[in-house]
Amino acid sequence: MIDVIDLKKHFGEFQALKGITTTIHEGEKVAVIGPSGSGKSTFLRCLNCLEDPTSGDIVFDGVNIADFKVDINIHRRKMGMVFQQFNLFNNKTVIENIMMAPLYIKKQELRSLKLKNFFIKITNIFTKNKKNLYEIDKAKSQIVEEVRENALRLLKRIGLEDKADVYPSTLSGGQKQRIAIVRALAMNPKVILFDEPTSALDPEMVGEVLDLIKQLADEGMTLVIVTHEMGFAREVATRVIFMDEGMIVEENTPEEIFTNPQNPRTKAFLSKVL
Amino acid sequence: MGSFERKIAKFWEIFIEYDGYKRVLTGLQNTLYIAIVGLAIGIVIGTIIAIIEVIPKYKKLPRVLNGICKFYVALFRGSPVVVQLLVFYYVVFPLLGLNIPAVNVCVLVFGLNSAAYVSEIMRGGIMSVDSGQMEAARAVGLSYGVSMLKVIVPQAVKNILPTLGNEFIALIKETSVVSFVGAADLYVAFNYIGTNSYEFMVPYLVMALIYIVLVAIIAFLVKIMERSLRKSDRRN
Ligand SMILES: Nc1ncnc2c1ncn2[C@@H]1O[C@H](COP(=O)(O)OP(=O)(O)OP(=O)(O)O)[C@@H](O)[C@H]1O
Ligand SMILES: [Mg+2]
Numbered sequence: 001m002i003d004v005i006d007l008k009k010h011f012g013e014f015q016a017l018k019g020i021t022t023t024i025h026e027g028e029k030v031a032v033i034g035p036s037g038s039g040k041s042t043f044l045r046c047l048n049c050l051e052d053p054t055s056g057d058i059v060f061d062g063v064n065i066a067d068f069k070v071d072i073n074i075h076r077r078k079m080g081m082v083f084q085q086f087n088l089f090n091n092k093t094v095i096e097n098i099m100m101a102p103l104y105i106k107k108q109e110l111r112s113l114k115l116k117n118f119f120i121k122i123t124n125i126f127t128k129n130k131k132n133l134y135e136i137d138k139a140k141s142q143i144v145e146e147v148r149e150n151a152l153r154l155l156k157r158i159g160l161e162d163k164a165d166v167y168p169s170t171l172s173g174g175q176k177q178r179i180a181i182v183r184a185l186a187m188n189p190k191v192i193l194f195d196e197p198t199s200a201l202d203p204e205m206v207g208e209v210l211d212l213i214k215q216l217a218d219e220g221m222t223l224v225i226v227t228h229e230m231g232f233a234r235e236v237a238t239r240v241i242f243m244d245e246g247m248i249v250e251e252n253t254p255e256e257i258f259t260n261p262q263n264p265r266t267k268a269f270l271s272k273v274l
Numbered sequence: 275m276g277s278f279e280r281k282i283a284k285f286w287e288i289f290i291e292y293d294g295y296k297r298v299l300t301g302l303q304n305t306l307y308i309a310i311v312g313l314a315i316g317i318v319i320g321t322i323i324a325i326i327e328v329i330p331k332y333k334k335l336p337r338v339l340n341g342i343c344k345f346y347v348a349l350f351r352g353s354p355v356v357v358q359l360l361v362f363y364y365v366v367f368p369l370l371g372l373n374i375p376a377v378n379v380c381v382l383v384f385g386l387n388s389a390a391y392v393s394e395i396m397r398g399g400i401m402s403v404d405s406g407q408m409e410a411a412r413a414v415g416l417s418y419g420v421s422m423l424k425v426i427v428p429q430a431v432k433n434i435l436p437t438l439g440n441e442f443i444a445l446i447k448e449t450s451v452v453s454f455v456g457a458a459d460l461y462v463a464f465n466y467i468g469t470n471s472y473e474f475m476v477p478y479l480v481m482a483l484i485y486i487v488l489v490a491i492i493a494f495l496v497k498i499m500e501r502s503l504r505k506s507d508r509r510n
Contacts, residue, residue: 050409077415087410091428100424101414180410187414 007056031233080184174205315385320392399430439496
């Protein structure tokens with residue numbers, strides 16, 4: 001689903017990614033591990049072009065989204081992202097956080113259909129063979145209602161429907177992160193990218209977030225997770241990528257990586273963290 | 275002290291019987307009108323300038339626009355507002371062949387002038403919003419502009435509301451120069467009273483009091499606003 005081909009990223013003189021080639025297949029759960037500064041976050045952020053790759057291709061569903069000419073916004077909608085610092089919109093309530101992007105996009109579609117119809121109507125006045133109008137099956141209020149229902153369903157799923165109308169500042173870290181995850185889900189993404197989703201959490205809240213991610217994994221969602229939780233990577237991942245100094249040093253099933261690492265750098269890293 | 279009482283009596287006579295109070299009210303109205311609408315214009319233009327200034331500058335267009343904004347800000351911050359007022363009233367509009375009432379010229383000039391200041395305030399406000407907010411908005415597929423308007427600017431405005439309140443106070447005080455182009459503000463009203471009563475002590479004293487009270491009221495409102503913002507602002 002995502003083909004990464006010779007991806008390189010420079011920050012000025014510094015080369016954070018030195019040529020990464022890998023493929024994320026549909027349904028895969030990929031854990032990315034490695035020492036601090038090895039380029040894990042940079043790699044993940046290049047996948048949805050939050051960082052512009054310096055060179056190389058990111059082919060998502062057949063489209064090279066690393067190309068400056070593609071409208072990245074359209075493709076990002078199919079790639080959810082969850083951050084270490086949650087990044088819920090502080091000026092929006094919980095439900096507004098979840099509804100905002102889907103609602104904006106659907107309203108936008110409605111607006112552009114109406115605009116097209118308007119022009120068709122005008123040209124129809126002057127031409128003989130009349131063009132058909134686009135069908136508009138939903139009114140704006142109906143769209144709002146649908147998006148709201150979906151958001152409430154997602155909130156119910158994580159047991160936070162009573163928090164729908166509060167602002168993020170009143171929530172615990174675990175609650176914020178679970179809401180950030182369903183905010184990504186609300187776009188019906190094909191893949192979700194996680195950058196250390198539990199690293200900013202108090203220990204007692206790590207479990208609830210990992211449980212939710214595990215549920216998504218079990219439902220068949222494609223996931224890429226940068227994580228320091230080795231136990232979780234081992235349990236949930238179908239593949240583990242070990243990165244060091246901007247390169248993929250080793251990738252394999254969790255079994256192989258954790259019990260039988262091949263590269264000395266992988267061995268050294270694992271002996272430190274396990 | 276008898277002479278001071280006479281002065282007050284004289285002032286009162288002009289103020290009430292010769293319709294001085296009507297002029298004062300008109301002056302007060304103009305002062306507030308110029309300051310309020312001016313600030314509104316300043317906020318709109320200032321926000322646009324601030325957004326242009328923080329746009330990443332990879333492409334040519336943002337760089338060109340940024341240059342224009344820099345020039346604009348330098349122009350309006352680099353000269354006294356009285357000079358701008360005179361230039362617009364006696365040079366720019368006549369050259370354009372436009373005949374616009376003095377008060378409206380004042381609104382426009384104070385708007386353009388405060389835009390230069392508001393843009394700096396707003397830019398600070400935008401930069402004070404955590405960069406993760408923009409990233410999260412972009413990550414759900416919203417464009418840079420939509421992310422800016424729906425997520426970043428509202429938070430920036432909240433952060434700078436008290437500073438904007440102070441800008442409003444500054445604007446009210448600065449409007450005291452609009453009589454240079456013949457707009458009827460408080461100074462014009464009290465000057466009228468003074469001229470007709472041949473005595474300027476009491477009129478200018480009252481004018482000073484009105485300005486002080488006006489500013490005090492607004493400062494008080496800003497304080498209340500600040501406090502209620504701090505209470506609702508429970509983020510870490
Ligand atoms: N915006 C940036 N500007 C300059 N250098 C950067 C930038 N972002 C990352 N880097 C550098 O790139 C390298 C890789 O960073 P990255 O954040 O990808 O590491 P990481 O593997 O995610 O580390 P950690 O486990 O600490 O999160 C680091 O040396 C970092 O200093
Ligand atoms: Mg990182």
